Structure formats: C-alpha cells, structure tokens
Amino acid sequence: MQSSGTLAALLLLLVVAPVAVHGRGCAMTQDCENPGNIPDYNDCIPKALSQTMPPQPMNGTGWANVTGGGACTTDANCHKGTCVDKACVCHVDGFTAGAHCDDVAIQCPEYKDAACCSWQQNRAMAANFKLISTVFSTDGGGCDACAVNVMRLWCGLVCSPSQADFMEMALPYPSVNYRLDPMTGVDHVKVLEMHVNLSTPFTCGLYDSCKNTPLVSVTEALKSSVGFLNYQAQTGSIGHGQFMHLGFGRKEDFFNHSILKCDNYSEVATPNVFAALPLQAQLLKSIAKADAPKQCPCAACHKSCSNSSTHITLLENPISPWQGFDGTLVAAVYSGIAVFTTILYWCHRSK
Secondary structure, eight states: OHHHHHHHHHHHHHHHSOOOOOSSOEEEEOOOOOGGGOOOSSSOOOEEEEEEEOOBOSOSTTOBOOBSOOBOSSGGGGSSEEEETTEEEEOOSSSEEBTTSOEEBOSOGGGTTSBSOOHHHHHHHHHHHHHHHHHHSGGGTSOHHHHHHHHHHHHHHHHOTTHHHHEEESSSTTOEEEEOOTTTOOOSEEEEEEEEEEEHHHHHHHHHHHTTSTTGGGOGGGSSHHHHHHIIIIITTGGGTEEEEEEEEOOTTSBOOOOOBTTBOGGGGSHHHHHHSOTTGGGSHHHHSTTSOSOOOGGGOOOOOOOOSSSOOOOSSOOOTTTTOOHHHHHHHHHHHHHHHHHHHHHHHHO
C-alpha cells in the first residue's frame, strides 16, 4: 500500500515538475505594450525570464491569425479595410490583420509555429519594421536585401525558438540596468541588459548588404560590421528598453541565418522562401514584383568585411565608436523619420 502511494506521488511529481529545455528555449519576453511604439523609459520594457521557457505558437490572445473576412455592411465595420460583398478586405500594408482589419499582422511568419516573441513584441516590431523599410530599402536610397536582412536579424533575436542558445542575461535576474540614451539625451534609462552571440558569416553578409545605405554613410561609427550592429543593438535599442553586448564567432549555437546578397537575391521568388520572409519585407518593391530585378546598385555590393577567419578581428587601438559621430545629425535623421512614421501610423490608424 505504501509503495502504491509512493508511485502515485512520483507520477504526480512528473506531471507538475517543470521540464528542462535544452537547445530550444526562450530567455526573454515582454508582457506590456507601448501604444504607437513610443518608448516608455520606466514601465514597459522587455524582461528576462527567470528560467528558460519553451517557445509557443503565434496564436491565441493578441495574435491575428486571419486577415479580413469578417462580416460587414459598410467600410466603417472594417476599420483599416473596405467592405466588399459583405466581407472585410484589409489594406495590404504589412501591418493590418484581423477579421475586421483592426489588429496587427504577424511580422515574422518564419517562426509562427514556435516562437519566443510575445504579441506585444510583434506589435513593436511592426512599427520598427516600417522604419527599417524607410531607412534601408532601395526606395530609401539603400538596398532591399539590406532591409530584409535587418528584419530577419530582429525576427531571429526576438522570436527564434532557440533564443536561449545565443542569448543570456548580462546581470543577475532580472538583469536590469540604467543607461544614457544618446539618441535623446535622456539619462538613467531602464534597460534589459544581455549578451548576444552572432555568427561571423551572417554578420559580415548583413553588413555587406547595408554598408552603402544613407544612414551608414552618415558617420564613421557605422562604417564597419561591428559598428553597424552595435549601433542597432545598443545606441538604437536603449530607447526601446534593451542593451545588447554582441559577441561574434562560428560556434554552432550562435545566431545564424541565411542572408540575401545584394548582387543577386533571386531566391525570394521561390514560394517557400517568400512566405518565410518578414511580412513587411514581402512588400518591398523588388521583392513584391515578380519581374523586378533582384539586385541592388553595384556600388552597394562591394564586399568590405572578411568572414574567412573564425572571429571578426578587432584592432588593438581601434577608432572610437563615437569618433566622427555627429549625435545631433544622427538624432535629427532618426527623429525626423520617427515623426514621419508616427504621423503615417496614426493617419493610417484613424482611417
């Protein structure tokens, strides 16, 4: 009788005990939302998980798994869409979804079946990807391959089901720190601080596709693969509540992803490759149009970052990442784009 009770207790323990996750799991999340993606320096930032958690599919509360189709009698029933034959048809903008076109579309469909990102992070990325399209795409004077690669980077860092393999918190839980935001001059900004390891070939390939974009040309601080990525992971991220210390190498568990090469990214015409692209990347002109050349200007495609070595080589006395950095100019560029994007967002939202 006693052995039966012991067996029952063991079975109960197996049911309720947390299952350890190895090789696939999540290190951070976010459970709050900043309307309009306007930074909140105190209350709403990403947060560390106290233990590695399993990835989840992108469905349920907060996720829009349908686009249009809701019953309607007038366009007013369809929010950011129109009523056609008594069914809502949403605007094709890479942002709008939901049966009545009143929700935010899944931005990283590659990870829809198993993801570490929350629906709140999905909404933040939707707004950020609009900015990336404006700054880095061919229409913005850059290269569509660059815009796709940058979106893929953020989709992977935030949503990859193997997030815990390449990301760990920099400080004891909850790994919160306070830093100066050089973009706005606001001091004591609350951030989640973490270490992120990136594959060297991915890092160099991404930079090669982006180095000729207007923003990279603004300052010497961005004219290297390390400077370009640090700018995004640190300078540009503080205002959104995160600060990443980047590491580079060729270890199997470092974040890696295929990249689009700016001199030929015709693979996007393949249906399964296209479907896995970040949603807003699918709307970039050279990608959305089947007959558009899948190539950026030649000047944007000269390789400038060697990925032949195991690690990216850093000089003993490198140029300071702030040398040649005109904070006022860069802040003005970003602020202008942010204001423009916010105006578009609210105008679009009010339709």
